Amino acid sequence: MVLIEEEKVIIYGDSCGRRTLLVTSGSSASKLIESMSHVKAQSKYYDTIWKSHHALECPLDMIDNVIECAQDILKGTDDKQPVSMHDTTYLAAKRVDTSNPMQPRLDGKLGNVFYTKENAV
Secondary structure (H helix, E strand, O other), X not given: OEEEHHHOXXXXXXXXXXXXXXXXXXXXXXXXXXXXXXXXXXXXXXXXXXXXXXXXXXXXXXXXXXXXXXXXXXXXXXXXXXXXEOOEEEEEOOOEOOOOOOOOEOOOOOOOEEEOHHHOO
């Protein structure tokens, strides 16, 4: 992530988004909560969030939505919806519209976590 202090902008890139992926070795729901909580603690330094894909600017509550998804994964209370993407099946923490290529959350919130069983810790 990059913080542009003079503009009060933080650039999340792919680290937090409508489909935050936990698929690489070493990534996990608990590490996501830890890193996103650290970023959230710095919120006095930014009032705008940019991400990498599609609409660049996103709502400030997206980080809370992603943290909530990761917490639900750890508690085992997430939706665990199988979703195919890039020739792989992931689990979506919150239910999504699979008929839409953007796979938006059905509850209308922005921010979700797609993960593999190995990354659910």
